[in-house]
Amino acid sequence: MNTNLKISNVTKIYPGCVANDNVSLEFNSGKIYALLGENGAGKSTLVKILSGVIIPDEGEIYLNKNNLKLNSPLDAKKNDIGMVFQHFNLFETLSVFENLIIDSDEQRESLREKIDSIMKKYNFSIDLDIPVLNLSAGQKQKVEIIRCLIRNPKVLIMDEPTSVLTEQETSELFLSLKKFSEEGILIIYITHKLKEVMQLCDEVAVMRRGKLVSVSEIKNENIESLANKMVGQNLKTIKKKKAKTSSDQLIKITNLNFTSEDPFETNLMDINFSVNRGECLGIAGISGNGQSELFQVLSGEIISDKNCIEFNNNYIGDLNPQERREYLMAFSPEDRLEQAAIPQMKIFENVALNNFKSSNFFNNGLINENKIKEHSKKIISDFNVNTDNIELKSQFLSGGNLQKLIIGRELITSPDLLICFNPTWGLDVGAINYIHETLIKINEQNKSIILISTDTDELLKLSDKISVIHKGKLSKIMNAEEVTSEKLGILMGGAN
């Protein structure tokens, strides 16, 4: 049976922002729809309205011509709308089966049979009796999908489903979604990743600042056209000029080893590399191959042998991050809200945390608030952070703005070396572009970057030299022009 879902004139207003401005859309089963937009474009609000989590101020939703009143997630479920949230809605300490039975009215045995048949049909293999916290992100997502499938949904909504998945898991997911679509489930796929839209979807609706900008078929679009619609302006394609070959060595790592006591961490083995002034060294790899350990060793969160790290002719391997900052190193860790900034603290307080010697942030143990605020305002305007309220708690900044703030905080001291780890993870196109431009600018100022990233495109765009980390070992360092993404892929898989 065909399913027709119609959103008609939906508006949702929050104090100070119109999240959805008179949005009307129509979907039919048999196709996979993409809902595309930057962070904060209103796509998440729209799908939360469809799943009953948020109640719209105005507008109607029709499923097969029936007007739906979705006042709670329960109503959406009853009307056969299934939703897989970006942040999983699972109970970590309960077993997989308990997670699935909790919103089902079926008996244990019949439910178990049903789950088994679903898993068999779509080639999922998950142990139903282990607690969810032991599952990988991909498996957790499958549990969420099974939870929806149990109810034989007419509509399945996926909110940014690939942000936590590996490449392998992503392609598995796409196969499953195509299968669901063939079976008549209407699929709405929310993302800001253009590649995925091109790969998976049949039609695409683009949202920007709460408004629906365009609806079109994928075959009439390409990545550039979608990116422009999404951002609302023609994006400059950034290209890095080839760096002047400098032979002035800035940092040199010799025979660095790190053995962890935690079985879930990766040991680093015999790391050797050097970076010259004005150069960007990219370190590629599949996540979990020692990147976070390498970052911690380089930033001083993990102390190593004094002689392992030579920076500007000083041996600094045994210094902590604060002391390394005095030597003009700067760091941008992967997890913006846990490692780089303290979510509950205000913007200017977070700025004060990077208390470099010349800052005068503190006088005789007292906080020099005016100085810090002045400094924070400079960062906000220099680095295009989209807020004018430095009293805002940093958890309320979007990922892009927070990353700009962090990079700004690090760069305003004009360091010689910036070490960053997945700086554009989870950001939208506009913010990614801005961060990339900034990083290129740093190199142009004859300063250096170590860029640890899992995004191959990013590495190829920004690096002068590239190496691949696999199981705690670095491959040989290659010139970026000689490298292709295929070659990197092979090295990331562990081949020589």
Next chain:
Amino acid sequence: MIIDINFIGLIIASIMASAVPLILASCGELITERSGVLNLGVEGMMIIGAISGFALMTVTGSLIIAIFGAMLAGVLISSIFAFLTQTLITNHVATGLALTIFGIGISAMIGKNFVGIPGKEFPILFESLKDTIPLIGPILFGHSIVFYFAFALPFMTNYFLKKTKIGLIVRAVGDSPVSASNQGIKVRLVRYLCILYGGAMSGLAGAYLSMIYTPQWIENMTGGRGWIALALVVFSTWNPIKILIGAMIFGGLTIIQFHMQAIGVRIPVQFLTALPYIVTIIVLVVISRDSRKIRLSTPSSLGKSFHKDN
């Protein structure tokens, strides 16, 4: 010295009797905490139960009214906590502490008129069977209905949490209120009910103290048992069966150290009095030291307020 085998039976029975209020209050608090709510008001709810039970018994003369009245009093005082923490989103710790202070104060005020009044005899069950089996007889028979209920409660609680749908919902709410809410579970309602249930069990524990264990009203008669009950919940890692073990060890050492003091063992009294607290905690820490199991049974959202619109 000849030790009468029935005497040992009586000692064990008295140990079990002293464990009863701990088991009742802990099992109640366990349900509250499993739903993610940390109610530090157990001591206050217990003492309200104790004075309400005793007062109702004296005034009405009905034991049934007194027991259920004490439970109702526990429900009422915990409903203050529930309203504050769930509807007005106040801090759990501060509100719970306030509840205890409030309970102790108000019970002393009401209790003024009841000091020195003798209690009533509470009916005991299976008294005739007490002497039929040596050792076992005095342990199993001749106790109040509340006693039997208390020893069944940990097993019922375990069954409830592990095997029933509602138990699963309680655990789910404690694990992640946001996910539960997105699944259409009424988080606030579940938490309200769990708090009120905890209040009822604390009230019953208090009534047991003032009506059955030492049938009279003494100011501050719970004497910190509410805090021990709270500690048992945490150190048992939210496991009702371990609560039973912990309560028995605590009760046992309390009774034994009394006897040791009476015999005149040459150990400082302060040490003997402290012994039950120390040993109970050590034993519970040792039997629950598996960090994986702790992670699995600790309610992740414990003590955190839940706002619906986030």
